[in-house]
């Protein structure tokens with residue numbers, strides 16, 4: 475459904491994407507993971523058709539309707555509009571025909587919100603409810619491709635788990651094609667069929683989520699995994715990588731100080747769902 479071939483994106487002296495080739499099949503969820511600055515958001519903008527590559531090819535099925543869920547619902551929902559108007563926006567922009575009221579109510583029910591929220595403003599909702607409204611807005615015009623940029627990272631851990639479960643249910647019900655951009659490897663492994671790992675604009679690994687989780691091949695992916703599961707970091711080379719893990723590293727100076735915060739996993743419910751919580755490790759410089 476979507477294909478990138480030798481994609482390169484350059485902003486002045488910054489190479490955001492460097493020779494990336496990948497495909498996203500119809501109905502597939504691909505997670506794109508990597509540290510801050512690795513090129514994830516650039517890739518998302520390309521897939522949404524918002525920017526053009528410097529070189530290489532981007533192909534998308536002709537009539538693809540795209541939708542986007544941003545990281546922080548507080549930023550992406552207009553505080554002056556009612557939830558009903560917010561959710562209706564893509565219907566207006568896309569000039570969608572049909573019973574708008576029914577489509578809006580159906581989208582709100584799909585994200586497990588009560589229809590009573592339609593009359594409220596975003597400020598009268600919790601962060602988790604706001605993100606559900608963002609997802610309802612993304613779904614209302616029945617997109618073929620949903621791009622989610624860190625959809626849970628602005629939420630409390632318990633709410634993150636609920637939103638991830640919701641996204642998983644929506645995937646199962648609707649067979650949506652989706653691209654999940656995240657630095658959260660457990661969330662990627664939970665939700666996605668495949669995981670693509672970006673490091674400094676290069677695709678260093680791509681494969682089925684379970685395989686990447688169980689047997690990551692590239693040292694950078696192994697370092698991300700070690701950080702995600704709170705393993706002590708055995709190899710000096712991997713420690714070096716781990717210290718460049720922006721989202722997981724509290725250090726703002728280089729070299730990294732001796733104490734680094736990395737996430738560990740906590741079971742939060744039945745099945746396979748795990749969410750990161752933080753722990754201190756010593757000597758991870």
Ligand SMILES: Nc1ncnc2c1ncn2[C@@H]1O[C@H](COP(=O)(O)OP(=O)(O)OP(=O)(O)O)[C@@H](O)[C@H]1O
Nearest residue numbers: 485488489490508509510511512513514515516517
């Ligand atoms: N509009 C732009 N102008 C100049 N440089 C840019 C622009 N957009 C991205 N970049 C650069 O491209 C690189 C990749 O940025 P990008 O935002 O895609 O990374 P990211 O993985 O999404 O990071 P984050 O997780 O922090 O959002 C960075 O070096 C960034 O500074």
